[in-house]
Amino acid sequence: MVSSLKAYGSKRGHKLKSVRVFHVNSGACNGCDIELLDILTPFYDIERLGVKLVSTPRHAHALLVTGPLTRKTASAVVRAYEAMPPEPRIVIAVGTCACSGGIFYDSYALYRRIGGSMFDVPRRGGISELIPVHIYIPGCPPRPEEIIYGISLLLELVNERVSKQYYKEESLEDYKLTRRKSPISERLKYSLREKTRHIVGYFDRDRVLEKFLEIVQMAEKSENPRKRLSELIDEYCAKEEDSRVRECLKILERDYWRLKNALLSREEVIYWI
């Protein structure tokens, strides 16, 4: 796959500079196509790299394929591929669907070769079931920068940044080092973590919980932790601008005492985990 591209460069004594691209949609949801439209606008302006969208595969160096390759579009993709000049015949797979099938990987409507499993490593599916692919650009959809990065990888303007990662566990020491001692018991922490997710969502969860644990740690040092905790939270809420965080800290405070009292008195409570 890669060899044909290199051969093209060496034959003419220079690397690929200006690429004419033909865009094929092989059953995509139009997410990737909208991002492709973005890179033609003056803000991203792909033409400054010498890339131009052409209206027929006969003028194209490269085929920009989006979509998971449905059975209906497979013949059209083959016809577009065969209509291209025999050299260099580059194929760029844009989007997760084109790379490996994406969310539609097990759909009955997709074209795929017989044999193998959809769980092979790396995952099978997408455009490479039918035609050889030179550049894979994953993303759902990839942002315009990702597509520009993929195309400039083809033009050899940038280097590859991803590589295969393989980690092998040798002993438990690695894991023990990451376990930090939390100021409250792990059970309580996990219950509160789940509660926080319900209120502020997964993205802000850890940030808000860490803040709360910090306040708890300060409060537990004083003689009357219950009073001190509510004081400290009021103090923090006066400064905080985000109303979600203010609300969340108050709910967490209430839940903290409920769970703690129940654990100490060995009662049955409903945990959030």
Add this chain to the structure above:
Amino acid sequence: MVRVITVKYPLKEAKAPEEYRGIPYIDPQRCIGCGACRNACPPNAITREIDLEKGIKRIVLDVGRCIRCGRCEEVCPSGAIKLTNVFEAASRQRENHVEIVELKLLRCSRCGKYTEFTERQVMLALEILPREVLEVEALDKRIWLCRDCRRETALSDAVDKEWKWYYGKLVKSIWE
């Protein structure tokens, strides 16, 4: 006056916003190998392989299949898998998109066979379980065993010696 608005991206570094959902990354030091991410993943970008003969469990992540929904990050109990804001994942080979985390399985302290869970999973379970509520002795005794051995020891502990004798006698009399 002409103002240039075109970005200089491939020639100049660009950074995605912090909340951008880029390619996921598993922190191998924190991963416990529970496979919660595998259950949550809609396109099956993450798989879990258990090799009982070698005593190895593998969590395999394929970025090329990932749709960046963030559900793995939501369910991860140890905060190991995170969606970074790195987006430059384009590659010439699909192999470059793969990340594998290989963890050791726990060996049953009674029968010596490998169990389906890792040592790290047991460590985390011991931290989470409330010692105030549970029977600590039974927990410490059985958490290091495989599933079959747990069942057997629980049964043999519950059935007292006297009961065994009485039950044996009863069965014998029925047979005769």
